[in-house]
Amino acid sequence: DTGVSQDPRHKITKRGQNVTFRCDPISEHNRLYWYRQTLGQGPEFLTYFQNEAQLEKSRLLSDRFSAERPKGSFSTLEIQRTEQGDSAMYLCASSLASSDPRLTFRANTEAFFGQGTRLTVV
Amino acid sequence: AQSVSQHNHHVILSEAASLELGCNYSYGGTVNLFWYVQYPGQHLQLLLKYFSGDPLVKGIKGFEAEFIKSKFSFNLRKPSVQWSDTAEYFCAVVGTGRRALTFGSGTRLQVQP
Numbered sequence: 001d002t003g004v005s006q007d008p009r010h011k012i013t014k015r016g017q018n019v020t021f022r023c024d025p026i027s028e029h030n031r032l033y034w035y036r037q038t039l040g041q042g043p044e045f046l047t048y049f050q051n052e053a054q055l056e057k058s059r060l061l062s063d064r065f066s067a068e069r070p071k072g073s074f075s076t077l078e079i080q081r082t083e084q085g086d087s088a089m090y091l092c093a094s095s096l097a098s099s100d101p102r103l104t105f106r107a108n109t110e111a112f113f114g115q116g117t118r119l120t121v122v
Numbered sequence: 123a124q125s126v127s128q129h130n131h132h133v134i135l136s137e138a139a140s141l142e143l144g145c146n147y148s149y150g151g152t153v154n155l156f157w158y159v160q161y162p163g164q165h166l167q168l169l170l171k172y173f174s175g176d177p178l179v180k181g182i183k184g185f186e187a188e189f190i191k192s193k194f195s196f197n198l199r200k201p202s203v204q205w206s207d208t209a210e211y212f213c214a215v216v217g218t219g220r221r222a223l224t225f226g227s228g229t230r231l232q233v234q235p
Binding site: 003035040091113 | 126128131156158164165166167168171212214221222223224225226227228
């Protein structure tokens with residue numbers, strides 16, 4: 001499978017514990033996004049990377065959340081001191097953005113999603 | 123800020139019925155628009171996208187959507203649904219200068235055989 005892969009698929013943790021999720025994007029994609037989805041809602045943007053640089057973070061991303069993409073390939077999302085409100089599906093997506101400034105944003109925004117990591121905080 | 127509103131939260135149709143799901147967006151500039159589908163137990167998949175040009179776009183599995191700029195709408199249509207279309211459908215927008223998609227809250231479609 002050459003799509004976006006996420007690990008683990010499911011995680012159950014006790015409140016107060018730290019958890020880390022991993023995302024492997026499509027290999028040639030230079031943009032990587034993290035979203036969170038709760039029941040009955042659409043995905044909500046958390047953060048995104050272009051290569052290894054984290055270029056935007058949502059206000060949803062509290063201080064307990066940190067994301068990295070150290071070599072511009074896979075990414076990790078860590079949640080410290082988990083709370084019950086963190087229970088959600090965490091989605092990763094990737095896309096290919098050209099570094100050519102002559103190309104418009106229109107060529108750069110089709111995102112491919114992984115199957116997500118379902119986090120349950122008990 | 124960009125936002126998306128999907129008016130139908132849950133739609134139940136019989137097979138062969140026609141489908142139209144509403145999507146309205148809010149953004150003050152040029153936008154790209156998308157419909158994604160999430161089948162039970164599967165990841166989000168792109169159904170279709172609008173970047174520019176013909177406002178009527180055709181996607182996979184017989185779906186189409188029409189961009190009406192004056193109404194800030196991008197409604198999804200299919201003339202005849204099948205049981206296999208049972209899924210959740212999300213409209214999404216990204217505006218000029220933004221990088222991440224903003225999604226609507228989704229419409230759950232249930233097609234009864």
